[in-house]
Amino acid sequence: MTxxxxxxxxxxxxxxxxxxxxFVVLLAAxxxxxxxxxxxxxxxxxxxxxxxxxxxxGYPLDPIDTGIIWNYRLPRAIVAACCGTGLAISGVxxxxxxxxxxxxxxxxxxxxxxxxxxxxxxxxxxxxxxxxMSLGAFIGALLAFLLVAGLAxxxxxxxxxxxxxxxxxxxxxxxxxxxxxxxxIITKSANAEQARGIMFWLLGNLSGARxxxxxxxxxxxxxxxxxxxxxxxxLDAFAFGADQAAALGIPVRTTQVVLIGVTALVTAVxxxxxGSIGFVGLVIPHAAxxxxxxxxxxxxPATAIIGAxxxxxxxxxxxxxxxxxVLPIGVITALVGAPIFAxxxxxxxxxx
Amino acid sequence: MILRTKDLGWSVRGKxxxxxxxxxINEGETLxxxxxxxxxxxxxxxxxxxIRQPTRGAVSLQGRDIASMPRRKVAQIIAFLEQQAETTExxxxxDAVELGRTPWLGPLQPWSPEDDRIVADALRDTDMTGxxxxxxxxxxxxxxxxxxxxxxxxxxxxxxxxxEPTNHLDIQHQLSILQLVSSLPVTAVxxxxxxxxxxxxxxxxxxxxxxxxxxxxxxxxxxVERVTAVFGVRASIIxxxxxxxxxxxxxxxx
Numbered sequence: 001m002t003x004x005x006x007x008x009x010x011x012x013x014x015x016x017x018x019x020x021x022x023f024v025v026l027l028a029a030x031x032x033x034x035x036x037x038x039x040x041x042x043x044x045x046x047x048x049x050x051x052x053x054x055x056x057x058g059y060p061l062d063p064i065d066t067g068i069i070w071n072y073r074l075p076r077a078i079v080a081a082c083c084g085t086g087l088a089i090s091g092v093x094x095x096x097x098x099x100x101x102x103x104x105x106x107x108x109x110x111x112x113x114x115x116x117x118x119x120x121x122x123x124x125x126x127x128x129x130x131x132x133m134s135l136g137a138f139i140g141a142l143l144a145f146l147l148v149a150g151l152a153x154x155x156x157x158x159x160x161x162x163x164x165x166x167x168x169x170x171x172x173x174x175x176x177x178x179x180x181x182x183x184x185i186i187t188k189s190a191n192a193e194q195a196r197g198i199m200f201w202l203l204g205n206l207s208g209a210r211x212x213x214x215x216x217x218x219x220x221x222x223x224x225x226x227x228x229x230x231x232x233x234x235l236d237a238f239a240f241g242a243d244q245a246a247a248l249g250i251p252v253r254t255t256q257v258v259l260i261g262v263t264a265l266v267t268a269v270x271x272x273x274x275g276s277i278g279f280v281g282l283v284i285p286h287a288a289x290x291x292x293x294x295x296x297x298x299x300x301p302a303t304a305i306i307g308a309x310x311x312x313x314x315x316x317x318x319x320x321x322x323x324x325x326v327l328p329i330g331v332i333t334a335l336v337g338a339p340i341f342a343x344x345x346x347x348x349x350x351x352x
Numbered sequence: 353m354i355l356r357t358k359d360l361g362w363s364v365r366g367k368x369x370x371x372x373x374x375x376x377i378n379e380g381e382t383l384x385x386x387x388x389x390x391x392x393x394x395x396x397x398x399x400x401x402x403i404r405q406p407t408r409g410a411v412s413l414q415g416r417d418i419a420s421m422p423r424r425k426v427a428q429i430i431a432f433l434e435q436q437a438e439t440t441e442x443x444x445x446x447d448a449v450e451l452g453r454t455p456w457l458g459p460l461q462p463w464s465p466e467d468d469r470i471v472a473d474a475l476r477d478t479d480m481t482g483x484x485x486x487x488x489x490x491x492x493x494x495x496x497x498x499x500x501x502x503x504x505x506x507x508x509x510x511x512x513x514x515x516e517p518t519n520h521l522d523i524q525h526q527l528s529i530l531q532l533v534s535s536l537p538v539t540a541v542x543x544x545x546x547x548x549x550x551x552x553x554x555x556x557x558x559x560x561x562x563x564x565x566x567x568x569x570x571x572x573x574x575x576v577e578r579v580t581a582v583f584g585v586r587a588s589i590i591x592x593x594x595x596x597x598x599x600x601x602x603x604x605x606x
Contacts, residue, residue, distance in 0.1 A: 012462065101440065230459045237454050239447075240437040240500075246403050247434070248507070249427025249455030294441050 018298075022305045026081060033077030033312040034069060037319055041069060050074075071210065079209035080315040080329075081308035082217035083274050084284070086266040088307025089224045091281030092288075092300060093259050096235040101344060102168050104281035105141075105267040109174030111278070113144020114271035115202055116178045116185070123189045123198065134216065137268035140178070145264055148174040204277035204330030206315050213273045221304075224266040228300035231259060235296040277311075277330045279337025284310055286344055354379040354414055354539050355400060355511060361408030362395055369395045371408070373564045375557065377511075377541060382534050384550040384570070385543045387559030388583055393543040394435065396559065397513045400541060401432035413511075427455035431509035433500050435516050439488060445499050446484040449474055452506025474505040477532055479525065493520030501529060505536075512540040518549065547574060547600045558582055571598070580605075 034046050049069045051057035087105060094103040105111050117140020118133050151174070152167040182202070186195050201208075228235070234255050237245040246252045270277075288303040311329070314336070318327040353376050361371040370392040377383055385393045398404040400411055402418040411418045418426060431452070439448075452474065453467045475481045478498040483491075491499065497520045504512060512533065518526040530549060533540050544550045551570045558566040558573060560582050566573045579587040579600065586603040 015462075099440070233454055233457060233459060236447075237451055239439045239441045239443055239451065241439075243398070243403050243434055244432075244437045246423060247401060247427060247430075247432040248451060249424035251423045289442070294443050295447060 019301070022301060025305055026308055029309045029312045030074070030077045030081055033080065033316055034073040036316045037073060038323070039068075041065065041073075045069070075211050075214045076206050076209045076315065077312055078214050079217050079273060080206055080311045082214075082221035083206075083270045083277065084280060084307035084309070084311025085221045085304040086217075086224050086270045086307075087277060087280040088284035088288075088303045088310075089221075089228050089300065090263040090267050092285040092296070092303045093228060093231075093235065093263050094281070095285055096238050096296065097256060097259060098167055099238065099241065100167060101286070102282065103171075104279075104285075105263065106276065106278040106281060107168060107175070108171035109144045109148050109178055110141045110264060110267045111271050111276035112175040112178035112182070113147075114138070114141040114268040115276050116140045116144075116182045117268065118272045119182050119185050119198060123194060124185050125189075134269050134272040137272040138265055139268075141264040141268040141271070142261075144174050144178055145260060147177075200328065201275040203328035204275045204333070205326075205328055206274050206318075207326060209273065216269060217273055220266055220269045224262060225300070225304050227259065227262045228296065228304075231255060232296035232300055235259075235300075239294075275328075275330070277333055279333045279341065280307060280311060282344075283333075283337045283340045286340070353377070355541075356412050357400070357409060358412075359409035360396075360399055360406050360411060362399055362404055363407050368562055370399060370562045373409075375564060375567070377539060379539055380537070381554040382540045382542065384553035384556045385541060385559060386545070386547060386550050386556060391559040392562040393559050394515050395562075396564075397432065397515050397541065397543060398434075401430050401513045402426050403432060424455050427507065429509060430511045430513060431504035431507040432513040433504045433515060433517060435519065437500060438496075441488070443488050444484065445475075445480060445486050445488065445491070445502075446471070448488060448499050449480075449484075449502045449506050452503040455507060470508060471502075471506050474502040477505055478502040479528065494522055494525060497521055498525065498529070510538055512536075512538050512542075514540065514542045516543050516545060518544070518546065547579065550574065551598060551600075574600075 031043070031046060035041050035043055045061065045065055046069055048057070048059040048061055049066050052059055052061065052066070053070055090110075091104040094105065094108065095101060114137040117136040117138065120140070121133050121136030148167065148170045151170040155166045155170065186198055190198060234245070234250045237248040237250045242252050245255075267281075284307040285299070285303050288299055288306050291306075292298040292302045311333075314329055314332040318329045318332045321327060321332075355375075355377040357373050357375045360373040360375070362369050363371070373396060385396065387393050395404065399406050402411065402413070402421070402423070405419060413421065413426065413429060449471050450463075450467075453463075453470065457463070457467070472481070475484065478501050480495070480498050480502050483495065483499070486495075488496070488499075497517065501514075501517060504514075514533070517529055517533070521529060526546075526549070530552070533542065534552070542553070544553075550556050551574060553570060555568060556566075556570045556573045557564050558578065565582065566578060576587050576589060579585070584605060586605055588601050588603070590599050590601055591597070592599055
């Protein structure tokens, strides 16, 4: 008899090593996102600005450069990283919990619901200033998910393997409904100036990202990441369905409520900052599975890093691909995402 | 009494799937559950494992109400293997069997060499050694069934609840799996379709229309008259000249 005992001498050290590697990659991406732009800024200048601001180094620098780097590009890159992480992690969690390879906050209508919530608060003025845009987006996201999940369940789908089609169909219906509501509110209540701004924001736009957005996005992205790490084994246990997860000792209902709540919160906050960006939550988890496998202990962190790097890259592309013009970032992610989505569909057909 | 139910019932949309089941399972015994399709065997197993919450009565595990116990604690005692648990994830056999360690591992607790040993034992006991790296999607029905059983064994349970574990298995593996289950120092409740396999259990419970209509030693419970009444077929009992074992033979009713 051969015992397949893989020797794992120091698990904590290797975990720490992988974590550090991920952090370095992330840092490099943020710095690259800060350097690259319509006017490229040398790495040394970026480093000097960071040294001035963080350590008070006092390098003599052009105040315009400092302003561009510190007030625009750096917060923008950090917010992009957080949104990439948040949306990608939401995708991983939804795909596992719903046992559906096509689940993601955008397809399931959660992003659309968040948009409606955000627009209701900002344009229609619901809540009379007491409700923040993020809270409005959160309520919208949660309502949208409940509606979509309820519709899928009523259509006989739910989370069973046979019913995987229903939740996607319900998601499409939900997206359409909430997008229509958003358009309705904009048309009815917004003036022309507001309408143009909102439409641009809805397609995904990072140009408004400033430090206050960073202070909102970073903790929420971290919350999402920590939740996926904490629930990694529980998410693994859903591989054979909710009943088997329960049989493996997972408190199914609590886990679903907590994780879907976190997903809705993360999506809502990201949508309230940058608008609704599609395909990140769908495509990045599949890319990460391809690289590190299906176990969530690795998949969660890998998805987080890849999502962050992907969205920074997409943002850089959206700023530089047409000189003198900024594309909505959702256009870039969809241009990359749609073909990959098609690939997933084709692969899914073959394995069935 | 390791597992006991009192007036246990479960209904969905007003229709009783299981009702009035009083069952006391002794430590270490192998209890076979038989009954026609839709007689409530699978639901009873889910209730026994605490996967479903009863709409009437209660299940007590080692003297405690199972509904009040943390799921994780229950899963350290009971392994439940359902029919047709499938996945579309690209997991390997080893990934699937390692899931059996879930109830014993905290969220951040690392995998240990002891876990490796338990998984290797479970693979060996189910004759799945060498399949570790195989993708789930490439397995045959019987291999999946054995991998599921290996996962249940990796849970190191005191009680095994198995829903038709011999489905899809070839005759050699049917016999070796049942042999394995009865040789393990565990309490086992097994839903079975093959009445001849049920004959080798310590006790047999007969389900019909959601009720437990008979319970006792196989030779007392599995009479020709009862088989005819419950399954609607004619049966005769013959004796194997090789070892004197009783065997059922069935005829369609006419």
